[in-house]
Amino acid sequence: MSPPVFATKISMAGHQELWVETFGEPQICIAVLDGWVDQSHPSLVSAKLTPLEPLTPNISAQGSAAQHGTHVTSIIFGQHHGSVQGIAPQCRGLLIPIFTDGKGDAIAPCSQLDLARAILLAANHGAHIINISGGQLTPSGEADPLLTNAVRHCTNQNILIVAAAGNDGCNCLHIPGALPSVLAVGAMNTEGLPLDFSNWGEQYRTQGILALGENIPGAAPGGGITTSSGTSYATAVVSGVAALLLSLQVKRGQAPNPQAVRDAILRSAIACDDQPAPDCRRLLAGRLNVKGAMSLILQPGETMNENIELATVQSAPIGETNLPPPPQRQNPAVQAAAYSAPTSEVASQVVQPLLSSPQLKEQVNSGGIQPAACSCGGGNGTPVQLVYALGQLGFDFGTETRRDSIQQHMGAGANPQDHRQLLAYLDRNLWDTGAIIWTLNLDATPIYAIQPQGAYAEQAYERLRQFLTEQLTEGVERISIPGVVVGKVMLMSGQVVPVILPTLRCMYSWTTAALIEAVCGTPPAESASEQDRGVYGQRSQSVINFLERVYYELRNLGMTPQERAINYAATNAFNVERIFESAIQEEMDLDTIEVERSPLCRSGSECWDVKLTFFNPRRVFEQARKVYRFTVDVSDVCPVSVGRVRSWFVR
Known part of the structure; x- marks a missing residue:
């Protein structure tokens, strides 16, 4: 008779009580x-998981x-x-690969740009929680805009x-964990003491x-089980608990409120x-206090703040989990953060020592989000993604x-990297326009590739050549590219960017000066009165202020409905002109x-x-x-203004 196969689960004070209430609701989504x-x-074959198209190249099914x-x-999940019993097995999951294999057993870091794109992708697909078991060491705590x-x-x-x-293992911060509103997670042992390698910092x-x-158990590719230590795995523990707390809200007929769950976790934490x-x-x-957070969700204002009673990983024969059955339901989102990995008898994992100071310095300067793993050095039916x-x-x-x-x-002697030489060549050889990967850049960083297709591809490529010419000869500062994401492409640098199939009728280019003249009218002549020139200067400066804030303070990838709306507002500034005039x-x-989402819509x-x-700076309090x-x-690929400008006073 063969011995029973054993399942592993994480057990700590409060889990059992939470599992009595819920194993998770499919309505709750964790990316x-x-x-x-x-x-x-x-352990995952029957989980409710949806993989999304990865942007990262060289996705491996076997590596670190x-x-x-x-x-x-x-x-x-x-x-x-x-063989591995997760914390929130009945919740729904989105899988978005951002990490790939690096050299040796390392995991290649993810750029902050790609992490931002993945976060927005998760948000657009309905995630309530986004788990990022990784980060980038930062001396300032600030991230790319x-x-x-x-x-x-x-x-x-x-x-x-x-x-x-x-x-x-230092007083130091990681991005995105240090950004406001993010719930950062450190690692502790079963006695509630922080592990030596777990970071801390004022933020x-x-x-x-x-x-x-x-020693957190988990699934290994190929069917095995492994155990590892690190803030990566502590992060997943917290995400699972947060998902159960959201499920508890749903079970009680409440709308899921992730920020309230974050607040409950922090307020109930067991401090020094x-x-x-x-x-x-x-x-x-x-320290994570599951019972305390649960009590705040069930009865806001009351906290069960007990000393931690953590148990080690437990094992039970599969099918004999000693857990109550799931309750009957009333209604049908960086370097990876794992520490050294003690291997189980079932599967092994390569372990490397903690980073030394020179390696930390290299990580700070690497410019990439990496998995928080010291073991590595520290779909079908997908909706169309509109972009503006x-x-x-x-x-x-x-x-x-x-x-x-x-x-x-x-x-001979030509330089294809020279904009003017390349444009002159393409004017003589139009058929080669499509051989170029046209990119949309923020500063010097490509964020999209632009690839016209179909009956009007020739006209779209002509528009792109015109845009590049205007950037060289007329000082064009911005262009707008509307369209849909149709794939991805790798650039010479190795960076992978999404490909936009553009819509010709909404592709514009402009300089700030030309846009201001279109909005505010022709500047007054030198012979105009000082008052007229002053009013025009004030109007134009106000429009410049608005555009500059959109370009820099609010700069974005144009993926979410909100981003497409604000970008269209900067392109079609005539509404803004009427506002500034008033x-x-x-x-x-x-x-x-x-x-904000409009209460009125067609x-x-x-x-x-x-x-x-x-506000009136001279009468702030009056x-x-x-x-x-x-x-x-923003329901169409080309946004459009609806209705008139409304205004009112607020205190």
Whole structure:
């Protein structure tokens, strides 16, 4: 008679009570941004998981990134009839690969741009929680504006991001864990003491939580089981608990509120005063208190703040989990953060020592989000993704072979990287326009490739050549590219970017000066009165202020409805002109720019209100602020203004 197959589960105080209430609701969605996941693993084969198209190249099903991604995913979604019992097995999951295999056993880092794109993809597909078991060491705690805006978008949409604090064993911060509204996670042992490699920092004292991160069992690609330690796995534990708390809200007939769950986890945390530790700074805001967080969700205002009673990983024969059956339901989202990995008898994992100081310095300068794993150095039916993005036009050749081929056709001594030489060549050889990878750039970073197709591809390529010419000869500062994402392409640098199939009728180029003249009219002549020139200067400066804030403070990838609405507002600034004309007459300056879902919209459309708030700097305490609002319908690839500008005063 063969011995029974044993299942592993994470057990800590409060889990049993939470599992009595729920094993998770399919309505609750957790996005896992990590490596490739082996969905054929017995613990995951029946999980409700949806893989999304990866942007990263060279996705491997066997390497370190897949080991990390499969392990992290199983901690959350492992089915209780399988060999790894996850925390929230009945919740729904989105799998978005962002990590790939690096050299040796390392995991290649993910850029902040690609992480921002993955976060927005998860948000657009309905994620309530986004698990990021990784990060990038940062001396300042600041991120690329695109990543900052993606995280801010999640906050505004009430989406919780749970991210690893990092495994460098220092008073240091990781991005995105240190960004406001993110719930950062450090790792502790079964006695509630922080593990030596778990990071701490001032920012984490208010938005960080310690969770069990030592010898955490998980699935390994190919069907095995492994155990590893690290903030990666503690992060997955917290994401699973947060998903169960959201499920508890749903079960009680409430709308799921991820930010309320985040608040409950932090408020109920067991701090140094409740259970002392040698160095209280390393406890972050405190230790995960499942019972306390659960009591706040069930009875807001009351907290069960008990000392931690953590158990080690338990084993039980599959089918004998000693857990109550799931309750009957009333109604049918970076370097990976795993530490050293003690191997189980079932599967092994390569272990490397902690990073030394020179390696930490290299990581800080690497510019990539990496899995928080010291073991690595520290779909069908998918909706169409609309894009309305702003930037500057660039070009790429994809491969050295393509570049050299075009250079040979240009003639001896030609330089295909020179914009003017390339444009002159393409004017004589129109058929080669499609051999170039046209890119939309923010600063010097490509964010999309542009690939016209179909009957009007020739006219679209002509428009692209015109845009590039205008950037060289007329100082064009921005172009707008509307369209749909149809795939991805690798550039010569190795960066992979999404490909936009553009819509010709909404492709525009402009300079700020030309747009201001179109909006505000021709500048007054020198002979005009000083008052007329002053009024015009004030109007134009106000429009410049609005455009500059959209271009830089609010710059984005044009993926979400809100981003498409604000980008269209910058392109079609005539609504803005009427707003500024009125505001200037009342001596008001622009304060905030916001985008909110419109309460009024046509049937079958998706409408968002761009809301501009003004104040009088000379009468801040005497005069109410004034809000101007206009509606943009973003349901089509080309947005359109709807209705008139509305305004009112607010206190």
